[in-house]
Amino acid sequence: MATDLKDQELLVYESRIKVPYTWSVGEVGSRFLTELKENKKIWGTKCPICEAVFVPPKKTCTFCFVACHEWVELKDEGVLQTYTVVRYDSDLIPGKKPQIIGIVLLDGADTGIAHMIDGVSPDQVKVGMRLKAVFNDKRTGQILDIKHFKPI
Numbered sequence: 001m002a003t004d005l006k007d008q009e010l011l012v013y014e015s016r017i018k019v020p021y022t023w024s025v026g027e028v029g030s031r032f033l034t035e036l037k038e039n040k041k042i043w044g045t046k047c048p049i050c051e052a053v054f055v056p057p058k059k060t061c062t063f064c065f066v067a068c069h070e071w072v073e074l075k076d077e078g079v080l081q082t083y084t085v086v087r088y089d090s091d092l093i094p095g096k097k098p099q100i101i102g103i104v105l106l107d108g109a110d111t112g113i114a115h116m117i118d119g120v121s122p123d124q125v126k127v128g129m130r131l132k133a134v135f136n137d138k139r140t141g142q143i144l145d146i147k148h149f150k151p152i
């Protein structure tokens with residue numbers, strides 16, 4: 001056996017890891033999630049310069065780099081901007097498969113929110129379709145307090 005490893009074939013080990021973690025969502029994220037949990041309301045923040053409305057809310061405008069202090073309540077309805085269909089089971093993506101994951105641009109917002117789309121089959125889903133948020137009855141202060149978006 002050679003002692004020099006430069007000719008050693010490199011093997012790749014494929015596996016999965018699950019790493020539990022916690023982190024602060026910050027003051028902006030806390031207000032956003034608290035409104036979902038307690039009032040079933042979706043709020044965004046508005047840039048004082050370009051007037052872009054961010055949902056989920058951002059503390060700082062990603063275009064102007066200024067603080068967004070103004071809060072804007074948004075309707076729970078919007079338009080599907082894009083989507084993909086997940087066809088495999090995963091702990092990370094709850095719900096039965098196939099599962100549609102989309103970006104929903106809520107009315108009055110300038111950025112979309114990623115979420116699950118239900119109530120429409122993968123062969124019927126269309127970019128531009130109108131959607132409405134469906135809230136979970138039991139909410140815990142997380143993005144999944146919105147159960148999914150459904151066609152209207």
Ligand SMILES: [Zn+2]
Nearest residue numbers: 047050061064
């Ligand atoms: Zn801005």
